[in-house]
Structures are given as C-alpha cells and as structure tokens.
Amino acid sequence: MENGERSEQLDRLIRIAIPVGVVLALLLVWYLIVHVENIPPYILPDPIAVAGALVKDWPTLWPAFLVTTKITFMSLGLALLGGTVFAVLLVQARWLELIFYPIAVVLQVTPIVAIAPLILIYAPTTQAALLICAYLVAFFPILSNLVQGLKSVDHNHLNLFELYGANRFQTLWHLKLPTALPYFMTGLKIGGGLSLIAAVVAEFSAGSSGAGSGLAFRILEAQFRLNIPRLFAALIMLSVLGIAIFALTSFLSWLLLHRWHESSLKREN
Amino acid sequence: MTMASVSKTFSNGTAALTDVSLTVRAGEFVSLLGPSGCGKSTALRIMAGLGGVSSGNIDWPASRITSSGRPDGDISFVFQEPTLLPWRTVAENVYLPLQLQGISRKAAQPRIEEALSTVFLADFAKAYPRELSGGMKMRVSIARALATRPKLLLMDEPFAALDEITRQKLNDEVLELWKSNGLAVVFVTHSVFESAYLSSRIVVMKARPGRIHEDFPVNVGIERDADFRTSESYRLTCERVSHSLGAAMGGEGH
Known part of the structure; x- marks a missing residue:
C-alpha cells in the first residue's frame, strides 16, 4: 500500500517536473543560441531581455491585454448564446434548417478574416468590428457541433420519451440537450481558441491605434519600431491568454461531464 | 388491451403484421414467441401506442386515453437495451x-x-x-x-443480451413481480424455454407476413419455482411450445 502511495507521489512529481524541465531547457537553448551566435537584440532578444521588456512595458501591454481579453470573451459569450439558440431552432424546425443551410455553409467555408476589411467599413466602431469578426469565427464551430449533438439522440431514448408522453420541450430539455452536451463542449473548446485567433487577426487588419488598441496592434507597432523584446513580451501575453481560455473550457467540460461521460473517465481494469 | 384484426405495413411496402387479433386480460402473462421478422416487436410497439396501424383497431378499455390517442400512464415498456x-x-x-x-x-x-x-x-x-x-x-x-x-408491462426481449445465469435470476424476479403485483405482462422472446417457464399463455407467431400461428394457455394451475425448471410438466410445456414453433417455422419451408 505504502509502495503504491509512494509511486503515485513520484508519478505526480514526474508529471509536473517534466513539462517544467522542458520549458527551462528550451529557454536555456534560446539563451545560448543568442549568445553563441551573437544575434543582435533587434533580431532575436534573449529570454532575459524579453522578461525585462515585459516588466518595463507593462503599463502599455496590460491595458492592451485587457482589450484583447474583453473582445475575445465577449465574442465567445455572444457566440455561445447565438450558437445555442440557433442550433435549438434549427433542430426543432426542419424548414428553418433548409432555409439557413446554404447561408451557413457559405459563411462557414469563407475565411471570415477575408471579410474583416468589409466589416471594418460597415461597423460603427473598430471595437464593434473586432467583436463581429471574432463572433462570426467562434459562432460556427459551436453551432455545427451542437446541431450534430442534438441530432445524435439515441432512437431508443426517443421511443422511451414518446412512450411516456413527453412533450417537445421535455424531450429537448431532458434528452436532447444533455445528449448534446459533450458535442457542445467540443464546440466551446474550438470556439474559444478560434475567437482569440480571430480577435488578433481582425485587429491586424484593423490596425487601430491609440488608447483602445489590443495586443495584436502592440505587436504590429513593436515590429515597425524594431522593438523585438516588446514584440516577444506581447506574444507571451497572448499565449498566456490562449492557455487560460483552454484551461477554462477544459475545466468547464470536466466539471459537467466527469461523472458520466466516457471522455472524462479513467480506465480501470 | 384488445387488438382487432390489426395490420401494419411499413412505408417500404413490407407487411409486418396481417390480421392480428389479440386480447390481453388483467393478470395474464403472455409470451409472444416466433422467428425473427414475425412482427413480435412491431406488435408490442402497437400495444404501447407507438406507431399507428395500417388497418384494424386497438383499444385499451381499462385506461384513460390521452388527447394523442394513447393510454395514459397505464402501460410501461422495457426495451431490449436498458x-x-x-x-x-x-x-x-x-x-x-x-x-x-x-x-x-x-x-x-x-x-x-x-x-x-x-x-x-x-x-x-x-x-x-x-x-x-x-x-x-x-x-x-x-x-x-x-x-x-402500470397495469400492463410490455417487455421486448429484455434479457436477450444477458448471460444465462443473470437471465434466469431476472426471469424469477419478473415472475415474482407478476405474481405479487397482479399486472399483465406481454413478453417478447426468441426462447422456447424462457416462454415456457414464464408464461400463462403463449402466442406463437409466423413470419412473412407476421401473423398469429397459435395461441394457447400453458402452466395452468402450476406453481413455478426452482423445482418447476426440472419437472416433467415443464418438459411437457417446452415440448408443446417447440412443436408449435416448429410448425410455425415449417410452414414457410425452412
């Protein structure tokens, strides 16, 4: 028993130590390459210079981080709401699906980023344009996964509900939505990642400046000024944001599914 | 529950049931036995009020009928899968x-x-x-x-996927339930032995098109328990059911 406990502790230690070790090793390799090859900091700064920039430029970068975070989460939230409502409507009424299917396909296969310039022209403010772009990109994976999930209901379960005289709303609420939950979570994870990408790309094409601009603009600006350490610092903040979104959606998925769904179960045999 | 000359044809033209008449009275244990494709499960679904009939009538005299034309809460269904x-x-x-x-x-x-x-x-x-x-x-x-x-419990090969030991145990439990609750049971099965053990009445069905071959009472006045499984009367019931099923299958040249 004690052996088992010890090996479990060791296991946990290894699971933390290895990723941390890999990151540290990569940083060391980065540092060594910069110094052995004598690469100038305006091409590739070493990790220490990047850390310095992160601290020094914090007053510029932090508000930008907040702007990007806000756009990402607002668009994701709207996409969740819109995608869910729309998916439920589509599944409830066949003719609605027939009407919207071609539109959905066109919007889904067109790279939304390509219509960002148009959105920038039509939208009242740059912020609104960014929000619309990120929303459109996150909306479709959530919609199509949820539609798929709502249609994947076991026929035996449907018979069961019919037999016990369930009405449409009961069937939706007690059967279709829980069945679709794992699909919804997949859509949410994909949508979460995409909304950040879309927010960044839309900002690249918007090229807005001044107080209300996000991390993507700070990256462009740093590139123009050859302020490469700041560029790296902004990149790190973006990837921290990406990781946070991933962790949040994964945690949410675990919270809702771990008690019953196969994807969250440990295999024991 | 009464079915009068019920026929059911699927949308692809297959005649699943032709002219099936069956009355299940309170407290009966009826087994529907027959080869695959004889419409046992279809008949059961119709009894539950799932899926309409092409011709004929079905009525549940003892039940309140809902606005959708189905009996209200008096019928339960146990599917092949849980x-x-x-x-x-x-x-x-x-x-x-x-x-x-x-x-x-x-x-x-x-x-x-x-x-x-x-x-x-x-x-x-x-x-x-x-x-x-x-x-x-x-x-x-x-x-x-x-x-x-429920007043009527419909079971569609409920134990087909279970191992023999579990199956026997559950058979005993279902029998016990039936005895103590006074409900009517309609039990669909492939198994001669299962039907001979459980039923108070067996309806043997024929395939292509699905229809009733024979309908007879079994085990009248016999206490069914562990001894029954090895008794002569159980063997006789099995023989009777097997012959009937054989005749039902033979009719189509297998």
Missing part, C-alpha cells in the same frame, strides 16, 4: 417517467424507493449507470417501468 440516461443517477432514471407526468421529485421519492427496492437496487440509488453491470442496468430499467405503477 436505455438508461447516462447523465442521470439510478434514482433520477427511475424518476424520469414520473417527472414527465409532472410529479415533483419530492412527491415521487417514495415511489422511486419502492421501485428500486422491488428490484433489489435500493443501495444503488446514487450510482450512475456506467457503474452498474448489464443485469443491474436491466433491473433499473424494470424499476423505471414499475415506477408509474
């Missing part, structure tokens, strides 16, 4: 039919407990279906069917 909702605990699964009738969880609690203890699963109320064995899942499915206190 069909439990994986995101609900055992107790919540048993609660489902009551919930769909609009009964609150609190008001339903005694009935849930009663149904679970009938199938010896009172200790597993909080477990999720994935934690149960195949036989236990089937028991939960039976408990769910009992929760509405």
Whole structure:
C-alpha cells in the first residue's frame, strides 16, 4: 500500500517536473543560441531581455491585454448564446434548417478574416468590428457541433420519451440537450481558441491605434519600431491568454461531464 | 388491451403484421414467441401506442386515453437495451417517467424507493449507470417501468443480451413481480424455454407476413419455482411450445 502511495507521489512529481524541465531547457537553448551566435537584440532578444521588456512595458501591454481579453470573451459569450439558440431552432424546425443551410455553409467555408476589411467599413466602431469578426469565427464551430449533438439522440431514448408522453420541450430539455452536451463542449473548446485567433487577426487588419488598441496592434507597432523584446513580451501575453481560455473550457467540460461521460473517465481494469 | 384484426405495413411496402387479433386480460402473462421478422416487436410497439396501424383497431378499455390517442400512464415498456440516461443517477432514471407526468421529485421519492427496492437496487440509488453491470442496468430499467405503477408491462426481449445465469435470476424476479403485483405482462422472446417457464399463455407467431400461428394457455394451475425448471410438466410445456414453433417455422419451408 505504502509502495503504491509512494509511486503515485513520484508519478505526480514526474508529471509536473517534466513539462517544467522542458520549458527551462528550451529557454536555456534560446539563451545560448543568442549568445553563441551573437544575434543582435533587434533580431532575436534573449529570454532575459524579453522578461525585462515585459516588466518595463507593462503599463502599455496590460491595458492592451485587457482589450484583447474583453473582445475575445465577449465574442465567445455572444457566440455561445447565438450558437445555442440557433442550433435549438434549427433542430426543432426542419424548414428553418433548409432555409439557413446554404447561408451557413457559405459563411462557414469563407475565411471570415477575408471579410474583416468589409466589416471594418460597415461597423460603427473598430471595437464593434473586432467583436463581429471574432463572433462570426467562434459562432460556427459551436453551432455545427451542437446541431450534430442534438441530432445524435439515441432512437431508443426517443421511443422511451414518446412512450411516456413527453412533450417537445421535455424531450429537448431532458434528452436532447444533455445528449448534446459533450458535442457542445467540443464546440466551446474550438470556439474559444478560434475567437482569440480571430480577435488578433481582425485587429491586424484593423490596425487601430491609440488608447483602445489590443495586443495584436502592440505587436504590429513593436515590429515597425524594431522593438523585438516588446514584440516577444506581447506574444507571451497572448499565449498566456490562449492557455487560460483552454484551461477554462477544459475545466468547464470536466466539471459537467466527469461523472458520466466516457471522455472524462479513467480506465480501470 | 384488445387488438382487432390489426395490420401494419411499413412505408417500404413490407407487411409486418396481417390480421392480428389479440386480447390481453388483467393478470395474464403472455409470451409472444416466433422467428425473427414475425412482427413480435412491431406488435408490442402497437400495444404501447407507438406507431399507428395500417388497418384494424386497438383499444385499451381499462385506461384513460390521452388527447394523442394513447393510454395514459397505464402501460410501461422495457426495451431490449436498458436505455438508461447516462447523465442521470439510478434514482433520477427511475424518476424520469414520473417527472414527465409532472410529479415533483419530492412527491415521487417514495415511489422511486419502492421501485428500486422491488428490484433489489435500493443501495444503488446514487450510482450512475456506467457503474452498474448489464443485469443491474436491466433491473433499473424494470424499476423505471414499475415506477408509474402500470397495469400492463410490455417487455421486448429484455434479457436477450444477458448471460444465462443473470437471465434466469431476472426471469424469477419478473415472475415474482407478476405474481405479487397482479399486472399483465406481454413478453417478447426468441426462447422456447424462457416462454415456457414464464408464461400463462403463449402466442406463437409466423413470419412473412407476421401473423398469429397459435395461441394457447400453458402452466395452468402450476406453481413455478426452482423445482418447476426440472419437472416433467415443464418438459411437457417446452415440448408443446417447440412443436408449435416448429410448425410455425415449417410452414414457410425452412
């Protein structure tokens, strides 16, 4: 028993130590390459210079981080709401699906980023344009996964509900939505990642400046000024944001599914 | 429950049932026995009010009929699969039919407990279906069917996927339930032995098109218990059923 406990502790230690070790090793390799090859900091700064920039430029970068975070989460939230409502409507009424299917396909296969310039022209403010772009990109994976999930209901379960005289709303609420939950979570994870990408790309094409601009603009600006350490610092903040979104959606998925769904179960045999 | 000259043709033109007339009286244990494709399951679905008939009539004289033309709450169905909702605990699964009738969880609690203890699963109320064995899942499915206190229990090859030992045990339990509750059971099966053991009446069906071959009472006035399985009267019943089934199959040149 004690052996088992010890090996479990060791296991946990290894699971933390290895990723941390890999990151540290990569940083060391980065540092060594910069110094052995004598690469100038305006091409590739070493990790220490990047850390310095992160601290020094914090007053510029932090508000930008907040702007990007806000756009990402607002668009994701709207996409969740819109995608869910729309998916439920589509599944409830066949003719609605027939009407919207071609539109959905066109919007889904067109790279939304390509219509960002148009959105920038039509939208009242740059912020609104960014929000619309990120929303459109996150909306479709959530919609199509949820539609798929709502249609994947076991026929035996449907018979069961019919037999016990369930009405449409009961069937939706007690059967279709829980069945679709794992699909919804997949859509949410994909949508979460995409909304950040879309927010960044839309900002690249918007090229807005001044107080209300996000991390993507700070990256462009740093590139123009050859302020490469700041560029790296902004990149790190973006990837921290990406990781946070991933962790949040994964945690949410675990919270809702771990008690019953196969994807969250440990295999024991 | 009465079916009068019921026929059912599927949309692809297959005649699933032709001219089937069957009356199930209160307290009967009727087995529908026959080769695959003889329309046993279709007949059962029609009895439950699922899927309409092409011609003929079906009536549930003892039940209140809902606006959708189906009997209200008096019929329960046990499918081939347990069909439990994986995101609900055992107790919540048993609660489902009551919930769909609009009964609150609190008001339903005694009935849930009663149904679970009938199938010896009172200790597993909080477990999720994935934690149960195949036989236990089937028991939960039976408990769910009992929760509405039905007058007629329809079972569609409920134990076909279980091992022989579990199957015998559940057969005994179903028999016990039937004896103590006074409900009518219609039991679809492929197995001569299962039908001979359980039934008070056996309806042998023929395939292509599905129709009734023979309809006869069995085990009249015999106590069915562990001894019955090895008794001469059980053997005679099996023989009687086998011959009937053989004749039903023979008619189509197998």
